[in-house]
Amino acid sequence: MPFSLYMLGLAVFAQGTSEFMLSGLLPDIARDLDVSVSTAGTLTSAFAVGMMIGAPLMALASMRWSRRRALLVFLNAFLVLHVIGAVTTSFPVLLGTRVLAALANAGFLAVALATATSLAPPNAKARATSVLLGGVTVACVAGVPGGALLGQLWGWRAAFWAVAVVSAPAVFAIVRAVPATAGAAAGPVSARGELRALRAPRLSVVLLLGALVNGATFCALTYLASVATEVTGLGEGWLPVLLALFGVGSFLGVTLSGRVADSHPVPLLLTGGAALLVGWATFALTAGNAVATVAFVLVQGTLSFAVGSTLIARALYAAGAAPTLGGSFATAAFNVGAAVGPAAGALAIGAGAGYRAPLWVSALLVTLAFAVAGVATAVRRRSAGERGEEAPAPTA
Known part of the structure; x- marks a missing residue:
């Protein structure tokens, strides 16, 4: 993979750290700025909303620029x-x-996905995607705990300064490593062409699958602390360990996707998706056991990011005629899942289903993903049969 991809991954690491680090900084921010913790919590919601709407809008706004610019x-x-x-x-x-910052993050990630897949070999989109998403997983493992530690030592502002400092080398690296002519935009006609390409049913299905799988991931992850303390009975000191294990799993999953998803995407999605479904359901049943909880946090983190990363790569393949907006729509879809999944988990808990409920909701969301994939495959086979064509193999 080109060196420039790893520099883009460094920037994604800084942005991933910024997105997730507030979970350990909100009480300090609330005290310092004289607001309630719940009010400070709107900082997280604001970032999520900015990511959802920002990806396609920023990608459209930047289509006249070269990708380096x-x-x-x-x-x-x-x-x-x-x-x-x-x-x-x-x-x-x-x-x-x-x-x-969320708008800027969304725009950067959308353009970075397009840049990564254009610089990588044509049959290596999944490998290129895994390099970028590796920045997010490293943020989960090291960046977020590091931000929390800086907050404890020198206050929440130190974490913000650290994100800025880590971003700076990536700026200089992009100037030197990303070609000035990489992906120069073609103007309004190109934008209209990309928007037309995004109407493809196959791409819509992949984006919906990505939203459902990511919704399952973030539903369980959001309430992992409650599951660990209220159901498993672990002390709060275990929470950083569990989060780090999930981060390690996410890194392993992204790495697996990068090695396998270009050549064998369907087997990975089918076997990984089935294991993910069984895993969430079994986790819900065994969450009272500490050993099972620790094991499933690692395993489910691996499976979630292996399947999720593969779906992002499939979206980029399906959006070959929309290289810039395809990445932005993939970013938006996965952030829709990141917002909807925790909300569904909150509804289940609020209905009195207990703290195991988010794990069952995660299993349900993966089940829905299989249902969507099944219906889409059946429709494609029926359409192919009516045209007298050979029925297509099940694909994402």
């Missing part, structure tokens, strides 16, 4: 917004920086 604009904006966030004493200003 777009990457630099988005990454520099992300860096400057974190500096502003680190020095502000106003909660509304901090909230505004989170929304704008």
Whole structure:
């Protein structure tokens, strides 16, 4: 893989750290800026909403630029917004920086996905995707705990400064490593062409599958602390260990996807998806056992990111005629899942189903993904039969 892909992965690491690090900083932010913890929690929601709407909007806005220019604009904006966030004493200003940073993050990730797949060999989109998503998994393993540690030692502002500092080398690396002519946009006609290409039914199915699988992942991950303490009976000291294990699993899953998904995507999706479904259901049944909880956190993290990364790669293959907007729609779809999954888990808990409920909801979401894939395959086979063609093999 080209060196520039790893530099893009470094930037994604900084952005992933920024997205997830607030979970350990909210009480400190609330005290410092004189707001309630629940009000401070809107910083997380604001970032998620910005990611959902920002990916396609920012990708469209940057289509007239070369990809290197777009990457630099988005990454520099992300860096400057974190500096502003680190020095502000106003909660509304901090909230505004989170929304704008999410827009910049979404735009960067969409363009980075397009850039990575254009720089990699034509049959290596999954490997290129795994390099970028590896930045997110490393953020889960090291960046988020590191941000929390900085917050404990020197206050929440230190974590914001750290994200800005880590982003800086990526800026210089992109200038040197990403070709100036990489992916120059073709103007309004190209935008209309990409939007037409995004109407392809196959791409819509893959994006829906990605949203469902990612919804399952984030539903369980959001309430993992409650499952561990209230159901398993583990002490709070175990929570960083469990989160780190999930991060290790996510790294293993992304690595597996990068090695296998280009050549054998369907077997990986079918076997990995089935194992994921069985895993969530079995985790729900055995969550009272500490050994089982620790094991399933690692296993489910691996399976979730192996299947999820493969679906992102399949979306990029399916959106070959829309290289920029395809990445943005994949980003948006997965963030829809990240928002809907935890909300569904909250509804289940609120209905009195207990803290095992999010695990059952995760199993249900994966079941729905299989149902969608089955219906889509049946429709394609029926359409092929009506046209007198050979029935297509089940694919994502």
